[in-house]
Amino acid sequence: MIARKSPMEPSTPTLPHIQLPAEQGRRAGASAAPALPGDDFQDSDQQKPRILHLGLDWGTARTVMIASWAGETTPVHNETLPTLVGYAKDGIVENLLPGNPEVLFAQDAVRHRLHLKMAQPVVNGMMGDAKAARLFAEHLRERLPHGDHVQIRAVVGIPCGCDAQAREDFREALDSLVDGCILIPKPFLAAIGARQNPPPADVNYVDPIRNSLLVDLGAGATDVCVIQGCYPSAVEQIHICGGGDALDEHLQAGLQAAYPDIQISPLKLRELKEQSAWAGTPEARPIAELFVRGRLQRVDMTQIMGDSCHRFLEKIAQAMIQLIGSADVETAPELISNILLTGGGSKIRNICRELERLLHSRGIEQAKVRLLGEAVEGYVAVGALKASQQARENQWQLSLK
Known part of the structure; x- marks a missing residue:
């Protein structure tokens, strides 16, 4: 089991002032934590554990994990696989x-x-089928360097606004994968992952940690978070239960309404979305060949795709407006000019301009939306690895296996 400890604020110069939320002590029946890495062993023949730092983005559709040995910067494992x-x-x-x-x-x-x-081990960004989650975690450990003398320390990206039970569910699922973990909201990790330290001389560079509104568009959920140099508070985070999968559901409903006898699998639907999804006015009419009444038929996706994407973006815009409205008046002007998108959903064509249009139409005329960077599905894991490498010993919630 992973014992909950009260993590303390680190003092590392390169990790942006992370102050982790207090936990409510150890689990019931938990005993003292095992010997920590670096402790002297009385038996000189006993091998000291080797620490493997892991950055983990355990998503609804995909899992990204990047690992490196303690004291080394070169990753020894970097993999993306379906969850x-x-x-x-x-x-x-x-x-x-x-x-x-x-x-x-x-x-x-x-x-x-x-x-x-x-x-599905993960549903809507949260732990789903508990047995499947545990088995999948065991599978992940088998894919990493492991052994009797390897300790895996993982920083894990979690959705915004996770309550105590949701965090406990993550810890229980992670118990068969890691020997110690820290749970941090995904948008904050994405900002750390994309941040260049020291910042470049380019005057157009936007430091994502300084003062930004970051939106992580995942498959099962969308997380919106105000980031202003330190660990975000609960009121600075919004979790939307629905991401790319919600867009799939809108598409499915639209296709069924227009073509009641259409035959399309969830995987084919996701493929169509990834190929043809756009926001606003499309550059060309997307045509798909789909089975209707057992025969291939050319289906015009223009109206269906447009309506589905608009409904999806409306929810995101509402969450953004809510957080902007609660921001300090002194920091809001810079905040709304630094709205950053990441995650698989940010690959929707024209999404930045369409979100800008929605915000402008609601009176937030200075809003500027851009992508966090090109590696939209890797920043959470990269940031998690950075945080793992820089975490202090008293921040880890250690396993009592």
């Missing part, structure tokens, strides 16, 4: 699945999905 668990269907023919496994993960689960019962 998916599949159980072999009852009565399946022998050797239809290579090696006759009972459970498959990630790409293997996608590849053999026809013969599997799928389970």
Whole structure:
């Protein structure tokens, strides 16, 4: 089990003044924490543990993990994989699945999905199927350098506004993956991951940590967060239960309304979205070939895609307006000129200009929206690794396995 400790404020010069929220003590029945890395062992033959720092973005659709050894900067592991668990269907023919496994993960689960019962470890950004989450965490550990003398210390990105139970759910799922963890909201980690330190001489460079409104558009959830140099407070974070998957649902409903006999799988729907999603006025009419009544038919996606994206962005704009309205009047002008987008949903074509238009139409005329950077799906994990490398010993919530 991962014991909850009261994390203290670090004093590292490169990590932007993270003050982690206080926890409510250890779990019931927890004993003293195990020996910490660097403690002297009485048995000279006993090998000291080697610390592997891990930055983890455990998302609804994809998981990104980047790891490096303590004291080293070069990653020894950098991987993105689907967040998916599949159980072999009852009565399946022998050797239809290579090696006759009972459970498959990630790409293997996608590849053999026809013969599997799928389970989602993460739903709407939060822990979903508890058993699937635990098995997936074990799978992640197997993919990392591991062994009896390796301790994995992970900083993990979590959605904005997680309550005590949601945090506990994350810790329980992580118990089979890590020996110690710190949970930090994803937008804050994304800002750390994208930040250049020291900042470049370019006058147009926007330091995402200084004073920005950061929006992380994930598959299962969207998180909006005010970042002003330190760990965001609860009132500076908004979690929207719905991200790219919500857009998929809007598309599905629109297609079913227009073509009641249409046949389309969730994976095909996601593929269409990633290929054709746009915000505002499209440059060209997107046409898709889909099965309707068992026959391929050319379907004009213009109206359906446009309506779906507009509904999706309206929710995000409302959350942005709420946080802007509660910002200090002295800092608000700079804040609204530094609205930064990241996550897979930020790849929607024209999304920055359309969000600007929505904000301008509501009286926030100085709003400026831009992408956090090009690596939109990697910044959370990069920031998490940076935070892991710089965390103080008394910040870690250590495992009592």
